[in-house]
Amino acid sequence: MTAEEWLAIKNHDESYNGKFYYGLRTTGIVCKPSCTARACQARNVVIFPSIEDALRDGYRPCRKCRPDQPGFQGAKPELAQRARKYLTEHAMEPFRLEQIAEALYVNKSYLARTYHEVVGQTLLETHSAIRIGRAKELLTHMELSVTQVSFQCGFSSSSYFARVFQKVTGVNPTEWRTAYLKKLEQAERVD
Numbered sequence: 529m530t531a532e533e534w535l536a537i538k539n540h541d542e543s544y545n546g547k548f549y550y551g552l553r554t555t556g557i558v559c560k561p562s563c564t565a566r567a568c569q570a571r572n573v574v575i576f577p578s579i580e581d582a583l584r585d586g587y588r589p590c591r592k593c594r595p596d597q598p599g600f601q602g603a604k605p606e607l608a609q610r611a612r613k614y615l616t617e618h619a620m621e622p623f624r625l626e627q628i629a630e631a632l633y634v635n636k637s638y639l640a641r642t643y644h645e646v647v648g649q650t651l652l653e654t655h656s657a658i659r660i661g662r663a664k665e666l667l668t669h670m671e672l673s674v675t676q677v678s679f680q681c682g683f684s685s686s687s688y689f690a691r692v693f694q695k696v697t698g699v700n701p702t703e704w705r706t707a708y709l710k711k712l713e714q715a716e717r718v719d
């Protein structure tokens with residue numbers, strides 16, 4: 529173990545997650561550098577370059593920091609991540625907090641609070657951003673009208689679509705498309 533690795537473990541330094549894993553000879557458990565589950569002494573620490581190496585040597589993944597689950601960072605970030613995944617998969621459906629909370633087996637106000645705390649955005653803002661991201665992509669297809677784009681992104685009306693689009697991007701869909709075309713023309717001229 530290097531001094532740097534030991535320092536990372538002692539400070540539970542998240543920025544080292546994924547760079548190495550550490551096992552404890554005394555418990556046979558392997559953790560991420562950021563884990564706060566156990567205090568340890570340097571002489572009991574074994575460093576592994578990957579989680580696979582640790583598992584091959586018979587170490588068991590810690591239940592608190594879950595080094596065997598790459599996306600897992602703790603209960604709150606994990607919930608936020610699941611919520612984001614749900615929103616991405618259900619972007620076409622109208623936004624209903626109750627439905628999301630039910631699907632994730634959590635209380636709806638806890639979900640809303642936790643998501644905002646972790647992501648710095650509300651669930652509805654993420655939902656809109658995902659839809660608008662798709663809309664931008666579709667708007668580059670000139671054969672689709674703005675109304676068609678709005679329906680294909682799950683909006684119930686094109687005026688509501690225009691409002692949300694403006695809020696997220698600062699311009700309305702038609703303006704966005706015009707600006708996109710201009711950029712395209714300029715790029716072609718440069719070529």
Ligand SMILES: [Zn+2]
Pocket residue numbers: 558559560563564565590591592593594
């Ligand atoms: Zn751990």
